[in-house]
Amino acid sequence: MESLRVLYRGDLLLFLQSFHADRMLRGLLLTLSVVAIAHSELCKPDAQNAFKVRLSIKTALGDNAYAWDANEEYLFKAMMAFAMRRYSSKSMTQISNVLLCNVTDRVSFWFVVTDSSKNVTTVPGSEVEAAIRMNRNRINSAFLLSDKTLQFVKIASTLSPPVEPSTPVWLIVFGVVLCLILAGIVFLVVAGIHQRKKKNKKSTERENLEEKCEVTITVENGIPCEALDLKAGHINGVFAADDERFTSL
Numbered sequence: 001m002e003s004l005r006v007l008y009r010g011d012l013l014l015f016l017q018s019f020h021a022d023r024m025l026r027g028l029l030l031t032l033s034v035v036a037i038a039h040s041e042l043c044k045p046d047a048q049n050a051f052k053v054r055l056s057i058k059t060a061l062g063d064n065a066y067a068w069d070a071n072e073e074y075l076f077k078a079m080m081a082f083a084m085r086r087y088s089s090k091s092m093t094q095i096s097n098v099l100l101c102n103v104t105d106r107v108s109f110w111f112v113v114t115d116s117s118k119n120v121t122t123v124p125g126s127e128v129e130a131a132i133r134m135n136r137n138r139i140n141s142a143f144l145l146s147d148k149t150l151q152f153v154k155i156a157s158t159l160s161p162p163v164e165p166s167t168p169v170w171l172i173v174f175g176v177v178l179c180l181i182l183a184g185i186v187f188l189v190v191a192g193i194h195q196r197k198k199k200n201k202k203s204t205e206r207e208n209l210e211e212k213c214e215v216t217i218t219v220e221n222g223i224p225c226e227a228l229d230l231k232a233g234h235i236n237g238v239f240a241a242d243d244e245r246f247t248s249l
Contacts, residue, residue, distance in 0.1 A: 042099060042112050042114060042120075042121075042122055043099040043100070043101040043110060043111065043112045044101060044102070044110065045102055045110055047110070047112065047122075048122065048125070049112055049113075049122040049123065049124060049125040049128065050110050050111065050112045050122075050125075051110065051111055051112070051125070051128065051129075051152055051153065051154055051155070052108065052109070052110050052152075052153040052154070053076075053108065053109055053110075053111065053150070053151065053152055053153070054107070054108045054150075054151045054153065055068065055107040055108070055143070055145065055149065055150055055151075056107075056145075056148075056149040056150075056151075057107060057143075057145070057149070059149055060144065060145050060146065060149035061144060068107045072143075073100055073103070074095070075142060075143075076098075076100070076111075076143075077095045077098035077100070078095055079135075079138070079139050079142050080093075080098045080111070080113060080128075080131075080132075080139075081093045081094060081095050081097065081098055082135070082138075083131040083132060083134065083135040083138070083139065084113060084123070084127075084128070084131050086131070086134065086135055087127070087130060087131035087134050087135070088127070088131075091116070092116040092117070093113060093116050093123075094116060097113055097114045097115070097116050098111060098112075098113055098114075099111060099112050099113075099114060113128050125154075129152075129154070129155050132152055132155055133155065
């Protein structure tokens with residue numbers, strides 16, 4: 001009789017344990033289904049706080065392009081969780097909080113980031129956008145892409161930081177001004193030399209012309225006469241002969 005009681009208690013205990021386990025399993029399955037339904041409602045095209053992503057892997061990498069698979073999706077989720085944590089030190093975003101949906105073969109999909117504390121509500125889109133902008137270069141580098149080949153449709157491309165020249169701007173301006181001044185000085189010197197040579201050439205031509213005029217022979221009354229040298233004068237040979245003849249006494 002005692003053995004029957006022990007057997008009955010053991011069977012009852014096993015029944016209660018199995019019943020409790022079955023209830024827990026059903027509850028877990030129900031919870032998972034609710035969460036899955038909630039996630040499907042949270043992550044869908046044009047949903048609140050959802051973002052669409054396009055990737056042009058083939059365009060960016062050509063023959064070195066990689067296939068988009070579950071591992072790449074995991075990396076994307078990890079990068080988004082990293083971006084959210086880096087944007088806000090209070091954020092406790094996990095990889096499981098990043099939901100992807102509507103993934104296409106042309107590599108485009110939608111994603112949302114759920115609240116880590118509730119997991120049934122999404123993080124405001126403004127915070128997600130700010131986190132992406134802050135970490136855009138890190139996200140692009142993880143996939144070997146750029147703003148043009150990894151597009152967040154609702155988020156404008158970030159501008160590259162301005163490249164600072166190795167030489168200071170003021171030094172470049174000073175160099176340009178100095179070159180202009182030196183060029184002006186050289187031009188003035190060359191123009192002065194050219195003008196002086198031109199002036200000297202005109203003076204030489206004028207003197208040559210005067211000398212030609214001095215030795216020009218004129219013809220008066222059919223008799224050629226030498227032009228009078230106005231500078232040195234000219235002695236008439238007839239009178240010179242008479243002077244020598246009469247003065248020698």
